[in-house]
Amino acid sequence: MARVDLHALTKTWDKATAVAGIDLSIDDGEFVAILGPSGCGKSTTLFLLAGVYLPSSGDILFDGTRVNEVEARHRNVGIVFQSYALYPNMSVLQNILFPTRFQKTPDAERRAREMGELVQITELLDRRPSELSGGQQQRVALARALIKRPNLLLLDEPLSNLDATLRLTMRAEIRRLTRDLGVTTILVTHDQLEATTMADRVVCMNAGRIEQVGTAEDLYMRPETTFVAGFIGSPPINLIPLPTPGVDAQGQTQPQTLGLRPEMLHAGESGLPLQIDHVEVMGRETLYSGTGPNGALRFLEPTAQPRWSMGDRVHLDFAPADSILFDAAGRRLPDATARRTE
Amino acid sequence: MTDWTALATRSRRARQTRLGVLTLFLTLVSIPVAVPYIWMVMIAFTARRGMAETGTLWPALLVIVAGLAVYGLVLWRSGRERTALVAGALTGLGLGLVLLGNDLHLNNFRFMVNANIIEDLKGQATAGGQFPWVWEAFFNSLILAGSQTIIVVTVSTLAAYYLSRFSFRGRSAFLQSLLVLQAFPAITLVIPIFLIVFWVGLLNTLYAPILVLTALELPFFIFIMKGFFDAVPWDIEMSAMTDGASRRQAFWMVVLPQVRVGMIAIGVFAFIKGWEEYVFVNGLRTGNSYWVMSTYLYYVRQDVMGVDYGMVAAVAVLYVLPALVLYLFCQKYLTQMTLGGVKG
Known part of the structure; x- marks a missing residue:
């Protein structure tokens, strides 16, 4: 149970920069997700926190104390790897007990059985990891990470090796566990649904930097940059380049890009012209893609029955308040005074 | 249709x-x-x-x-x-x-109970009491093969772990030279090795073949063990270290059990290599300072006054037996070994 602060944290390898100076504060007991495409430095950040890597510069603070040089084994951090990293030469019980072999834990075995109960694997304790399914291995890894009451729980893409239904249950289960135990948790993932459904706050990273920190709603409704706008949301946002000059006569920054979520666009009599060239029925709604003078656009209609088919021409209208405007550098402009682009 | x-x-x-x-x-x-x-x-x-x-x-x-x-x-x-x-x-x-x-x-196996078999066969004059009892050669062979196995397994395991996990200047050159060393026939080194052993003062001792064989075998076995270590995921080691283990503890408790098959495999090969060795055993002694099974067999086979092929074959059977037993017991580990490490 700890508060975690990162100050200008940087990690460079020989030539590449994996983490390019990030500042982040995580409250005690908070569940934070680090979200980003592969190679954005999110896993490196996690291993810096675990103490497996040494930072190149910047500071890591646990409860206000600098822990940069503290070895991984003394940081009291629990970690669940994408591959689960169970020890194949030990039984499930021995796996869960492994962390207690290095610190005096009274009643270690009873505690291990409690942890087993908590993650619902009591009947598997004598088996070998190779005899377990992916979901069961995941639970064992969680129990092993939690048995020593860690200051910080780190989850590295923990759900990406599970099938869709199991992912749904594990999502809820991990959330329940961390809330019950009150442990500060950092989840690293490239899956936006995982991040937005589980975390109190989401940290969106790109190319070693933090693009935005906020709640799921912040990231979706008020993306700070075009990267966040494009990365969050499925189907992705429409980003339409505007023909305005970068700066107007008064020296005011002018919007350069217009962001419109597919569900904010409505087909009507007037608006952006579009020729539909692909129709996807997605269950509750239908996704149309097409091309027009403003480039490729997508829009959603809340009907399962397709209203148009390939080759149809439509006009797309939207409410100015729903649009998001970005400047030339890709930053969101604060007051969205939307303008039409006819 | x-x-x-x-x-x-x-x-x-x-x-x-x-x-x-x-x-x-x-x-x-x-x-x-x-x-x-x-x-x-x-x-x-x-x-x-x-x-x-x-x-x-x-x-x-x-x-x-x-x-x-x-x-x-x-x-x-x-x-x-x-x-x-x-x-x-x-x-x-x-x-x-x-x-x-x-x-x-079983008459051909009488050399196993008679310590002076050659003297009995060929007369005191020919052998002159230099020829040992077969068990002396047998135990020398055991010591040679066994100690060489222990050194080879220990050194190649530690070296391979380092090569597999750490990057250092000259690592790839080191790895390449491990393979290149295998390309030269060891026999070409007999004379320089003899001179070195002589200067160091180990000539006519059992230490000489132990050290020489170890040195000649190490490159290849290091390479094989590296393959086994490469197959052990990094995650597992990192996990052990965040679980509270030091690097050494992680190595002992988590990594080493997973390369056990490789250690057994190279151990068997190293043992058999030491057990069968003839060239560097015979080449590094100038008299009858020590006997091992291969030199014993060679001497029994020497055609001084007509060879007793019955006994030669019996010695050969005794000679083959330990390697055969070892091989039978470890067969399932050996078949799991490929050059790249553990088979799926």
């Missing part, structure tokens, strides 16, 4: 032909390998006049073929492995007793 029955028949026939041809081919190529060993064993247990006789070889082969035939037949008819094995063994044993029962004797 497709004639499915005809296609199925054709495919079945093709499969049977393929299997038959393969079995026949494997049987044929194994004959030149197996027959000399069978012959050696037969001479050791039946030769009476010290000659390399073939008289008992043919009945012995007949016994083996009959045993195998019964085994195959019973397996085919009943499908029960154990029954077939027992039936084949009983057939072989019964037929063997009938055909060869009167020829078997």
